Amino acid sequence: xxxxxxxxxxxxxxxxxxxxxxxxxxxxxxxxxxxxxxxxxxxxxxxxxxxxxxxxxxxxxxxxxxxxxxxxxxxxxxxxxxxxxxxxxxxxxxxxxxxxxxxxxxxxxxxxxxxxxxxxxxxxxxxxxxxxxxxxxxxxxxxxxxxxxxxxxxxxxxxxxxxxxxxxxxxxxxxxxxxxxxxxxxxxxxxxxxxxxxxxxxxxxxxxxxxxxxxxxxxxxxxxxxxxxxxxxxxxxxxxxxxxxxxxxxxxxxxxxxxxxxxxxxxxxxxxxxxxxxxxxxxxxxxxxxxxxxxxxxxxxxxxxxxxxxxxxxxxxxxxx
Amino acid sequence: xxxxxxxxxxxxxxxxxxxxxxxxxxxxxxxxxxxxxxxxxxxxxxxxxxxxxxxxxxxxxxxxxxxxxxxxxxxxxxxxxxxxxxxxxxxxxxxxxxxxxxxxxxxxxxxxxxxxxxxxxxxxxxxxxxxxxxxxxxxxxxxxxxxxxxxxxxxxxxxxxxxxxxxxxxxxxxxxxxxxxxxxxxxxxxxxxxxxxxxxxxxxxxxxxxxxxxxxxxxxxxxxxxxxxxxxxxxxxxxxxxxxxxxxxxxxxxxxxxxxxxxxxxxxxxxxxxxxxxxxxxxxxxxxxxxxxxxxxxxxxxxxxxxxxxxxxxxxxxxxxxxxxxxxxxxxxxxxxxxxxxxxxxxxxxxxxxxxxxxxxxxxxxxxxxxxxxxxxxxxxxxxxxxxxxxxxxxxxxxxxxxxxxxxxxxxxxxxxxxxxxxxxxxxxxxxxxxxxxxxxxxxxxxxxxxxxxxxxxxxxxxxxxxxxxxxxxxxxxxxxxxxxxxxxxxxxxxxxxxxxxxxxxxxxxxxxxxxxxxxxxxxxxxxxxxxxxxxxxxxxxxxxxxxxxxxxxxxxxxxxxxxxxxxxxxxxxxxxxxxxxxxxxxxxxxxxxxxxx
Numbered sequence: 025x026x027x028x029x030x031x032x033x034x035x036x037x038x039x040x041x042x043x044x045x046x047x048x049x050x051x052x053x054x055x056x057x058x059x060x061x062x063x064x065x066x067x068x069x070x071x072x073x074x075x076x077x078x079x080x081x082x083x084x085x086x087x088x089x090x091x092x093x094x095x096x097x098x099x100x101x102x103x104x105x106x107x108x109x110x111x112x113x114x115x116x117x118x119x120x121x122x123x124x125x126x127x128x129x130x131x132x133x134x135x136x137x138x139x140x141x142x143x144x145x146x147x148x149x150x151x152x153x154x155x156x157x158x159x160x161x162x163x164x165x166x167x168x169x170x171x172x173x174x175x176x177x178x179x180x181x182x183x184x185x186x187x188x189x190x191x192x193x194x195x196x197x198x199x200x201x202x203x204x205x206x207x208x209x210x211x212x213x214x215x216x217x218x219x220x221x222x223x224x225x226x227x228x229x230x231x232x233x234x235x236x237x238x239x240x241x242x243x244x245x246x247x248x249x250x251x252x253x254x255x256x257x258x259x260x261x262x263x264x265x266x267x268x269x270x271x272x273x274x275x276x277x278x279x280x281x282x283x284x285x286x287x288x289x290x291x292x293x294x295x296x297x298x299x300x301x302x303x304x305x306x307x308x309x310x311x312x313x314x315x316x317x318x319x320x321x322x323x324x325x326x327x328x329x330x331x332x333x334x335x336x337x338x339x340x341x342x343x344x345x
Numbered sequence: 346x347x348x349x350x351x352x353x354x355x356x357x358x359x360x361x362x363x364x365x366x367x368x369x370x371x372x373x374x375x376x377x378x379x380x381x382x383x384x385x386x387x388x389x390x391x392x393x394x395x396x397x398x399x400x401x402x403x404x405x406x407x408x409x410x411x412x413x414x415x416x417x418x419x420x421x422x423x424x425x426x427x428x429x430x431x432x433x434x435x436x437x438x439x440x441x442x443x444x445x446x447x448x449x450x451x452x453x454x455x456x457x458x459x460x461x462x463x464x465x466x467x468x469x470x471x472x473x474x475x476x477x478x479x480x481x482x483x484x485x486x487x488x489x490x491x492x493x494x495x496x497x498x499x500x501x502x503x504x505x506x507x508x509x510x511x512x513x514x515x516x517x518x519x520x521x522x523x524x525x526x527x528x529x530x531x532x533x534x535x536x537x538x539x540x541x542x543x544x545x546x547x548x549x550x551x552x553x554x555x556x557x558x559x560x561x562x563x564x565x566x567x568x569x570x571x572x573x574x575x576x577x578x579x580x581x582x583x584x585x586x587x588x589x590x591x592x593x594x595x596x597x598x599x600x601x602x603x604x605x606x607x608x609x610x611x612x613x614x615x616x617x618x619x620x621x622x623x624x625x626x627x628x629x630x631x632x633x634x635x636x637x638x639x640x641x642x643x644x645x646x647x648x649x650x651x652x653x654x655x656x657x658x659x660x661x662x663x664x665x666x667x668x669x670x671x672x673x674x675x676x677x678x679x680x681x682x683x684x685x686x687x688x689x690x691x692x693x694x695x696x697x698x699x700x701x702x703x704x705x706x707x708x709x710x711x712x713x714x715x716x717x718x719x720x721x722x723x724x725x726x727x728x729x730x731x732x733x734x735x736x737x738x739x740x741x742x743x744x745x746x747x748x749x750x751x752x753x754x755x756x757x758x759x760x761x762x763x764x765x766x767x768x769x770x771x772x773x774x775x776x777x778x779x780x781x782x783x784x785x786x787x788x789x790x791x792x793x794x795x796x797x798x799x800x801x802x803x804x805x806x807x808x809x810x811x812x813x814x815x816x817x818x819x820x821x822x823x824x825x826x827x828x829x830x831x832x833x834x835x836x837x838x839x840x841x842x843x844x845x846x847x848x849x850x851x852x853x854x855x856x857x858x859x860x861x862x863x864x865x866x867x868x869x870x871x872x873x874x875x876x877x878x879x880x881x882x883x884x885x886x887x888x889x890x891x892x893x894x895x896x897x898x899x900x901x902x903x904x905x906x907x908x909x910x911x912x913x914x915x916x917x918x919x920x921x922x923x924x925x926x927x928x929x930x931x932x933x934x935x936x937x938x939x940x941x942x943x
Binding site: 055056057060061062063064065066067068069070071074075078103106107108109110118119174177178181182185188189190191192195198291292293294296300301304307309 | 394396401404405410412508509511512513514515516519579580584597599600601602603624626627628629630632633636637639640642660816817818819821822823825839843846847856857
């Protein structure tokens, strides 16, 4: 398996590199100017020129590419144009833990809710409850996340002010004790996580339902029932464990979707995570930051897929990689 | 086999759960490390903290580099300033104040700004208007206890003028000795005979008000920055630890989240801020900013849209809307020249549709500007005649009568110009239809609203106007390259009138003359006005300037907008001024929550 992982990682290198090269040319060739902000009355026309010279944007694009390549091969992705010229990885190091936390918690919530709904739907197949859950979840699934988020804010932060509308913590939270601080952080995460997880859970519920229905019809489930085991044990111990196998692969492949969902959520709920970094970098034409964000996102997608494949093999000894 | 497999599955889920707990703890630790210092306890943090919602984070808290509005607001609270300035609403003139001197006498009811915040005791303008000498106070100190001296200014001006640093304020140095030859000669242009004397010398006579404006750039402490090389200036770690002398100092800065300022107990410029803590919180989404103002999570939100006023005030009686203006207007730009021809051969030819002033006048008369104001801005909009704001009372030509909405007159004018209805109802002239695309930038609900009314108005007189919305950066680039025939945009004007960049006939030099409008008389008037040593002396020139623009209609001026800010009623003592919402924020007070009337 180790060889398999190494092979996959080696294949990933040119893949990620290709993505970065594409991003480099797309950003450089798209209209817009990183120095555009400095082109306004009252600001000397020299300023935009000086800024462009500092960023090395006066060179032809192929020359810029060669220079960029030389730096990237040495591990230097450059400094951000729009964020006080911080090294781009410093910007990302501040933002990534926040997004990973949101994505991770969403993943947990997605699977917990999705599995629960999927099991109920499968066990009560074609009942009113099954149909009700299916319709309700599909309703939320088809809702655009940003709109759903705004509706949640209007409902639960404005009409019934139960949760905060934005930010990671309360004003003055630095004075809280550790427990209070963590609770405050969790309280701030309720709305965004609900939005992200209800959307994701709907898809997972469908998978679990399908997988459970298949397993329930297997001989060993009939045997378990025939042995006189209680229904709980049959469902959770014998059926669910086996039904979860295909769901595991979903974990890795759902990572990119959760990251892209976090993008909207971070802008709306004012979380300084990767999503906001990327969106703001795109609007500011902050080329180094766009490329570094793409690198992180691309690597996570590749690793997520690899992780899913490996997990599958680890979970099911019948699969050999 | 199945049992082993299922156990592994469960083990993995357990492992994932543990990982999540670790991650969550990590992200929390990361957050806590960002904060430091005093925490006000008792009575709730909110009672001692003013919370201001902002759209985006500050770029730099360094006056040489900071270029966003947020940066400007915060820098104004942290750093000392040579002079205090104030906008006189009765005359529309800017006044500058040192401790013992004012540029002009204050109209009764004005002059609320305390000159104690100024570093200069007084100034003297030389008779030939070629130099200005400041006498600085000797009791002003940086937060580290070192005295603020004239050398700090000379050092800072060298930074402002350094092309490697590329400060957005280098234009302020344009009159200093050497600037006419392309490089300021700092040894001759700025003299510091002693710690409290500061002399600026110009290569030409400069009006006093302009000299004051251009020499009052915010200083940096030379002793803190002297060892930083220019090419490291933009990313120096010192940018994260601003050393100031103003009423507030930086307590913490969690980038993209919040900036917390604490009242600086040692400040005498003019005094420690009254409110102990001010938090500037980044909330990028408008709806969320509004929700936070409504729930009391933030105290100030700028740029509230008129359509939200009623609901907001009804939902929370502790909110009030304050307005300030008029500095911002929207317009429809018509390309006066044939842009394609200009790009191809550099020749100036009238635009086939908008080249005639009479056609442009007809377009203005065909647009129902009152309907746009009534439908969107209400009492917060005023018809715009030219780019000189009614707030600049000393210069505004109040005799101009706005072109009224008159589709019949517009049709008649167009007929006289040869535009007659074709078989499809669209006007035609020599086989060319009156059809064009009106571009505007994305994400501006007001302009979207206005553009739809404009489209309908023009359609009713037989003009086919298609609408296209572009991403802001792309829109701005196309505008600069003079690619559009027609567009809708806006300007925010400065408080000193200097419109040559927008209307100058030299299209290479006047980078913001997107329409290609050329009128030698406008050029001459702008130059004549600049030569006047006292701004009010140029009034006659500005009146004529406005008459010409009103006649020629190089663009259709739509409306001036009042800027509208939402305030919590727990703030007391705030005075809004056209020069800025936070103009006297160091004097604001917070009513304790228990005393706020419901």
